[in-house]
Amino acid sequence: MFKILEPNKIFQITSKAPKYILFLFVVVLTVGLTEALILSPEDYKQSDAVRIMYVHVPSAWISLGIFSSITLLSISGFIFKNKNFFLMSKSLAPSGFVFNIIALVTGAIWGKPTWGTWWAWDARVTSMLILALFFAMYLIAWRIYEKEEKVFKITTFITVVGIINVPITKYSVEWWNTLHQPASINILTKSSIHSSMLFPLLLMTAAFALFSLLIFLMKYNTELIKIKNKGLDRL
Amino acid sequence: MYGRKVKLRFLFVTLILVTLILTVFLVLKSLEENVVYFQSPTEIKTLSELDTNKIRVGGMVKKNSVNVSSDEVNFIITDFKNEINVSYSGAVPNLFAEEKGVVAEGFLKDRNFFSATKILAKHDENYMPPEVKEALEEQ
Numbered sequence: 001m002f003k004i005l006e007p008n009k010i011f012q013i014t015s016k017a018p019k020y021i022l023f024l025f026v027v028v029l030t031v032g033l034t035e036a037l038i039l040s041p042e043d044y045k046q047s048d049a050v051r052i053m054y055v056h057v058p059s060a061w062i063s064l065g066i067f068s069s070i071t072l073l074s075i076s077g078f079i080f081k082n083k084n085f086f087l088m089s090k091s092l093a094p095s096g097f098v099f100n101i102i103a104l105v106t107g108a109i110w111g112k113p114t115w116g117t118w119w120a121w122d123a124r125v126t127s128m129l130i131l132a133l134f135f136a137m138y139l140i141a142w143r144i145y146e147k148e149e150k151v152f153k154i155t156t157f158i159t160v161v162g163i164i165n166v167p168i169t170k171y172s173v174e175w176w177n178t179l180h181q182p183a184s185i186n187i188l189t190k191s192s193i194h195s196s197m198l199f200p201l202l203l204m205t206a207a208f209a210l211f212s213l214l215i216f217l218m219k220y221n222t223e224l225i226k227i228k229n230k231g232l233d234r235l
Numbered sequence: 236m237y238g239r240k241v242k243l244r245f246l247f248v249t250l251i252l253v254t255l256i257l258t259v260f261l262v263l264k265s266l267e268e269n270v271v272y273f274q275s276p277t278e279i280k281t282l283s284e285l286d287t288n289k290i291r292v293g294g295m296v297k298k299n300s301v302n303v304s305s306d307e308v309n310f311i312i313t314d315f316k317n318e319i320n321v322s323y324s325g326a327v328p329n330l331f332a333e334e335k336g337v338v339a340e341g342f343l344k345d346r347n348f349f350s351a352t353k354i355l356a357k358h359d360e361n362y363m364p365p366e367v368k369e370a371l372e373e374q
């Protein structure tokens with residue numbers, strides 16, 4: 001069913017794409033950082049500390065998005081016995097883990113001056129830490145197991161268990177009393193973030209998404225080259 | 236259409252997911268008390284017996300209730316239904332202010348009095364420039 005996904009054809013596209021993505025990433029990041037650090041206004045209450053949010057929130061979004069994606073890819077790979085899905089999933093994971101760590105670290109840096117503490121064992125912060133642990137397990141599993149059959153099954157299992165944590169992270173601030181504030185951006189109702197701050201936030205999200213795509217393509221190309229070198233023309 | 240094996244694997248993954256979701260749901264439901272980061276003044280009022288362990292109380296700092304003396308800060312935490320008096324000695328975070336969210340960690344003296352060992356400011360989800368805030372207040 002996935003015969004269009006021949007490695008050679010994919011490779012023709014994915015080997016050329018990174019330079020364009022890199023260019024786009026640099027442009028969006030430059031504009032985004034200028035907006036976030038210089039042009040956007042300071043907050044009425046937390047003044048310049050608000051600028052940490054432009055790194056913190058996009059990182060958290062991207063890491064949650066990537067975990068959902070690697071779960072979807074792993075499950076599809078498992079159900080349809082398709083190796084390509086697993087390789088895509090494997091190539092996506094590292095940037096998700098890195099952004100997860102960035103979200104935790106910037107959150108701590110923001111928490112100290114605003115909350116008055118680096119760390120709080122509240123539901124949102126703890127579930128983000130659990131997500132990082134699942135990312136770590138996933139990445140380590142790929143290194144430990146040599147046999148493909150085995151590593152596919154184990155990584156799928158890790159993502160299936162870990163995906164339950166994703167909605168818990170998202171809704172933790174609504175379900176329980178947490179120190180972490182609830183979401184400012186709502187699709188259905190009016191957002192409680194001013195448009196002059198929303199714009200740089202969305203730009204930074206786009207920049208981080210492009211960076212993840214760039215790293216994904218580079219990793220994925222490496223995987224495809226590995227297959228080529230083995231002399232296999234199909235997955 | 237898909238083969239028998241594909242359908243079986245789909246069913247297998249779905250069953251694992253449903254089982255895990257139910258398990259996690261039940262575990263979280265029974266642990267609710269420990270998952271919440273703080274309790275509201277109303278929850279403190281309805282406690283059947285006083286908790287002698289360290290707990291956290293959260294809510295809004297009542298307007299005109301902050302009283303700073305030489306070595307102590309006194310204020311009232313309210314959830315707009317019930318209130319609790321808090322006393323604390325030490326430095327409060329920068330964002331601690333009247334009519335803003337706060338979480339106090341410490342010990343209950345009785346149902347109306349809380350002795351805090353640590354004060355955390357709870358930031359809300361509103362982000363706006365100072366000019367917009369002023370414009371809102373004028374309205």
